[in-house]
Amino acid sequence: MSITQPYAHDFADRHIGVTTPADISAMLDTLGYTSLDALVDTAVPASIRKTDRLDLPAARSEEEILADLRALAAKNVLKTQMIGQGFSDTHTPPVIRRNVLESPAWYTAYTPYQPEISQGRLEALLNFQTMVADLTGLAIANASMLDESSAAAEAVLLMRRAGKAPATARVVVDANVFPQTLAVIRGRAEALDFDVEVTELADELPEGEIFGVVLQQPGNDGTVRDQSALIAAAHARGAMVTVIADLLALTVLTPPGDQGADVAVGNTQRFGVPLFFGGPHAAYLAIRSGLERALPGRLVGVSRDSAGEQAYRLTLQTREQHIRREKATSNICTAQALLAITASMYAVYHGPAGLRAIAERAHGHARTIADSLVAAGIALAGPAFFDTVVATVPGRADAVIAAASDAGINLRRIDADTVGVSTDETTTAAHVAAVVGAFGAELAPAVATGELGFDAGLVRTSEYMTHPIFNSMRSETQMLRYLRRLADRDLALDRTMIPLGSCTMKLNSTAEMESISWPEFAGIHPYVPEEQSRGWRELIADLERRLVEITGYAGISLQPNSGAQGEYAGLLAIRGYHRANGDTERTVCLIPASAHGTNAASAVLAGMRVVVVKNTETGHIDLDDLRAKVDAHRAELAAIMITYPSTYGVYDTDVREVCDLVHEAGGQVYIDGANMNALVGLAQPGKFGGDVSHLNLHKTFAIPHGGGGPGVGPIGVAEHLLPFVPNDPTGTYSVSAGIPVVATLFGSAGVLPISYAYIAMMGADGLTRATKTALLSANYIAARLTEHFPVLFTGESGLVAHECILDLRELTAQSGVTAEDVAKRLIDFGFHAPTLAFPVAGTLMVEPTESEDLGEIERFIEAMVTIRGEIDEIVAGEVALDASVLRNAPHTARAVVADDWDRAYSRERAAYAVPSLRFDKYFPPVGRIDGAYGDRNLVCSCPAPEAFEN
Structure with a gap:
């Protein structure tokens, strides 16, 4: 037996496809080069080249990185999470965890822009849309959003453009929405220069011109109430209404659509998706009939094929048509397809009756806690609630939380006098008893499952999820075969090369993926005390250090949870920098004609005015046109956005000249990192002229696309922009005085171990x-x-x-x-x-x-x-x-x-x-x-x- 290929002795040899000297030599012979270095030296301009080796720790083997990750996971403290605030623990059915979340047939697929080879994931996403539309009582739901907070912000923008109110009108937001959501809405409004009024919306609306109203059900304090009169009052004033709604609650509560709402948004995380330290989670956005063409994001529709057979495809917004360069109304690009599919399969697995049973059980546990506290003389925020009880304990909040922590349970500290308790699918009678004991109360008799604790007018009477798909999968065998049948209809990276330019569909190794579903990572709530997330924080800090070295920037923010969100965050940092310097007139963003559509869309959402720079016939930026545009807008120039290598797939030799022209005029340089796969180890955008770049961890750094999400789009920034990176939207942790962007401090933290493992195993x-x-x-x-x-x-x-x-x-x-x-x-x-x-x-x-x-x-x-x-x-x-x-x-x-x-x-x-x-x-x-x-x-x-x- 002859051995012709050397044993792959390290991870890089497993990750890289062309490794044998014979193959490399054959390819180089075709190109006319004697060595790989000679090819690279010719292709990559010397003016941008990194002359020394990346300063990274020695490469780790698969076995070593898994041991490292085990050690980091062990530093997290895993407790029963009853903090709530939009994040609830859940049981991911093992058949779904193993055959969706952990299956390369699902996580290596690309966005379904080629629908003929995407029928499996399109059907799963259609299930998601149907589930959401049914539960919200609205006509149409899209195929997922990035997170609840940004979905709420998108709903505000939808109401603003679809309504008939004057441009000076404001949006009114109930003070009872989650603080992270309010922070994101305020950030969007500030950049687009419209007003947000936050007020207690108990019975009536404030005076003045209003284009929209945002309510939440249940509210931040856990209370639920009939919102129909308030919605009707808003409509009478010419305003539209968005309700942020908990999907599980809607199995027992009257849905927003039945109460007259125009839009509903929320999270689907509690439908089988782990907490993941804050993300990734699939949000949803549903609308009433008539708003279809204003709907942001992706929408799966039903069509027919060449034989007249029924078939699925992305419809209306096949390429997110709201990303219309300088006319953009949204920059939503990455969705959360993999997590939306997980949530939809959770609904298929449990069916409507199963979901209602879970809701009733969580509600019953919350009522038992409430009855116990009331019997002890403890005041509650309100008499009607779904799963969250907010209790007033003057001066005792810290003591109550400490007692619960000693019992292995995390509660929510609202202030020194107020504690929140949220129940969920994982809550048991033992948890209820421990929580009641932490308050120093006696346990009341358990409330019977199915006994609802709110007025009859709030009880849901309309049917939902009546389609057979939600009422036929009753055995694991059926579920297993359904998942396999759908996966077999698709083409993913586990079957074939996906040669997508600009999208970098590379190997997502099993060793990189393995740790994300470990409970010590997946079961951590984003708002746990810092000492309970030390493993997460060490991993994140280490990943940030490595990305700083790779990019040449001074710092990294991992908060943005898509490339488009990274663009937005980076432009907000530039905007904040100019404003801090008193340059409020700097609002022009130069963008080459060849740029990604999200570039211009993000600039518009960041409050900038797009000016297009021509490209030459060879694909380069037209330097004459750039000079003319810089001169014409010198006093108002905020930034230029360039992609490097260019969108045309070449290294522009004049990139430093482009950067110098903009810097000389007082502008900043945004280098789109979509093509970082051609730079790592060879050049650093932070060293050849960039002030800020976003990275696509789901491209260059091996996080899989998942059929259209999850994505992570962190930004690297130069020293002078560090004060303006995204901060903590809840105020839980002190980070910076920057601009909040997404719902949690570390965005889609749950998938960061993938990039961490990739970089660590590859080494410099x-x-x-x-x-x-x-x-x-x-x-x-x-x-x-x-x-x-x-x-x-x-x-x-x-x-x-x-x-x-x-x-x-x-x-x-x-x-x-x-x-x-x-x-x-x-x-x-x-x-x-x-x-x-x-x-x-x-x-x-x-x-x-x-x-x-x-x-x-x-x-x-x-x-x-x-x-x-x-x-x-x-x-x-x-x-x-x-x-x-x-x-x-x-x-x-x-x-x-x-x-x-x-x-x-x-x-x-x-x-x-x-x-x-x-x-x-x-x-x-x-x-x-x-x-x-x-x-x-x-x-x-x-x-x-x-x-x-x-």
């Missing part, structure tokens, strides 16, 4: 080698395919960075074959398509990443060359476009085995275009989907089963 050399390999793979694909599909942009050296743009425009003109046709045909080869039509319409942007081996790269090249041959047949007139294999792709198994095959090409050519497909074939569950039909016939909840019958 592994990270740098990964970047070099990404450059090698992208340039190899570009070189191999350029004679078939011209590469649109290359740098001055004739090389690309970590991605390349294949130009199909001339072929489209000759044949009629579009980039979309190629994307759909790639499905027949078992590939997710590259990025379609961005940044240039009619092109495909390809990024292989460093994780793909040469065999998979060659398989992709073979597919693309085969497709070029199919295009040539159309150009030669041998086959008509409409009859071609390209225009009829993708091909389902059902189509291929049909008795009435009458196409101009063979079944074999449709399904098995290259020999390797005979051994490993993916068939899409549906044919090409008719998007226009879905938009004309809007269906955004689960259709009846008979709708699938042909």
Whole structure:
């Protein structure tokens, strides 16, 4: 037996796909270079290069990093969490934890922009939408939001643009909303220059022009009340109403829609998603009929495919249409798909009766606690509540909380005289007894489950979750098979390369993922006392230090929970800096024409005015136009936002000149870190001109996309911007005087161990080698395919960075074959398509990443060359476009085995275009989907089963 490949002795060798000297040499020979370093030296401008090695600790093995993480987890103190305030403990059913949260079939999938290969996760998200719409009593819900607080802020903006109130009108927010939500709403309003009035909304609204009202059910003090009269009064004044509602409570409480609300938002965390030290959690946003086209985020709809069969797709906002550059009304990009799917499966698993039973049990425990405290003469915030009891104990709050802590339970300290207790799915009779004892009271008789403690007018009477999917999964066998069936309908990274330019779909290793569901990490409430989260804080501080070294910035804030939120936070830091210097007139943000849509959208939401800078035909920033724009706006220039390497996939050699031009005029430089995968170990944005950058941990640093979230978008900032990074929105911890952005201090902390483990296991050399390999793979694909599909942009050296743009425009003109046709045909080869039509319409942007081996790269090249041959047949007139294999792709198994095959090409050519497909074939569950039909016939909840019958 001969051994031809060396044993992979460290993690970097497992993570990086092209590792053997023979493969590296073969690829370099194609490119005309003798070494990988020679290729990198030519591709990356010397003016930005880092000359020394990253100063990071020595690389850890998988076994060592898991031991390190165990030690950190052990420093967290795991107690029974009864703090509440929007975060409740829950039981994640093991079948869902193992087969969704911990399954690469679900967590490595990309956002479902190619719906034919996303039918499984689209069905799961449609279940989510149906669950939310039913529970809130509203017509339509979107496919998740980032977190409850930012969802509430988005609802405020929706009311502002969809209503008819004058521009000077304000939003009125009930003082009984959670403080983190109020902080985020105030931050959005301050940047967009409209007023927020916070007041006690017991019975009537304040005078004056109002465009919207925000209520919460249950409130911050736990009370529940009939809000219908207040909602009617707001409507009579021409204002819209948003209710922040607890979904579990809505199984027993009259829903917002039934009370007349226009919008409902909230969290779905308590539907089986761990606390995760504050996130990631899927929020929701639901609306009444008539507001569909104002709805931010993603919306799953029902359409039909080329055979007339029912099929799912993203509808209306397929690419988040509210990210319309300088006309943006939202910058929501990353959703929380993986967590939304988890919550939806929790609802499928328990069904409506099971959810109501959980709600009634939690409510009963809260009532028993309340009865016990009242019998002891302790005053409560109100007589009606769902799961939260707020008690007044003059001067005794700390003593009560300490006694509960001694019993292993965390309660909420509101102030020195007030304590909050929140029950949940995990609460037991023993917990109730311990809490009552901590107050020094006697335990009252247990309230019977199902006995509700609020007025009959508040009791829900409308049905919910009547669709069979929520009423048929009663055994684990059924649930297991349902999850497998949906996963098999999708293409994720566990099956195939996902060569998406700008999205960096790399390996998410099992060792990186393993710790996130450990109870010592997953079971920590975001507002526990600091001494109970020491392990979390050590991990976060260590990760921040490593990211500081990698980026060259002075500090990092991990709070933003998506790349778009990171953009927003970074621009707010720039805005705060200018204002602190008295430069309030600096509001212009320069943005290249090629920039990501979220760049301009984030600038608008940060209160800036977008001025577009032209790009040259070679894809570079037009320096003449930049100089003209800088001169024209010198006194009001706040910032420029650039992506580096550029959105066109090349290293601009003049990046320092761009930065210097803006700095000389008094502006700041925002470097979008979306393409950091081409910089790590080679260059540092904080050293070649950047003042602030966001990083996509879900791209460069191995957190998986999860079908469209979770994401983490931390910002790195220069020294002078440190005072303006996001702070703690609740005031629990003193951080800085910056701008609050998201609900919790550390954002989506629950997934940070993934990036921590990735960086620690790769080490300095592994990270740098990964970047070099990404450059090698992208340039190899570009070189191999350029004679078939011209590469649109290359740098001055004739090389690309970590991605390349294949130009199909001339072929489209000759044949009629579009980039979309190629994307759909790639499905027949078992590939997710590259990025379609961005940044240039009619092109495909390809990024292989460093994780793909040469065999998979060659398989992709073979597919693309085969497709070029199919295009040539159309150009030669041998086959008509409409009859071609390209225009009829993708091909389902059902189509291929049909008795009435009458196409101009063979079944074999449709399904098995290259020999390797005979051994490993993916068939899409549906044919090409008719998007226009879905938009004309809007269906955004689960259709009846008979709708699938042909």
